[in-house]
Amino acid sequence: MAIISVINGPNLNMLGTREPGIYGAQTLADIETTLRQLAQQHGHQLVFFQSNAEHELVTKVQQSRQDDIAFVLLNPAAFTHTSVALRDALLAVDMPFIELHLSNVHAREEFRQHSYFSDIAQGVICGFGPKSYELALLAAISLIEQTPRD
């Protein structure tokens, strides 16, 4: 059993009503419920976190080793395009993670096409709406199950 942490950045608490044409109709709570079930079916545990504050996201990442987290699924939201601090936190704890987005950031405004995370992520999943989370979880589980624990 591994613990997988799902970390969500700013404005993702607004899912459901936030630009539904781009982000879909599901709330973050709906996504969390689906992911918990999926993790459980595969014998893993999920911890789920959202914050609008950069320092809270940085602190959550910093704590991930103490919290015995095996893998992070990260939707940095707008911090994708701005946050050196969050990038540095992931490097500081040397935590494997998948970067994910609901929308296809490459098909949107130019400023969304640069990410501070993609080059240090195990992989990037974007453009599948709430399914991006499920795909990222399945990818993380397959990576965890391939990697012998020390």
Ligand code: DQA
């Ligand atoms: C997002 C894409 C970001 O560009 C945006 O700032 C978000 C959500 C996504 O999931 O599609 O807040 O990360």
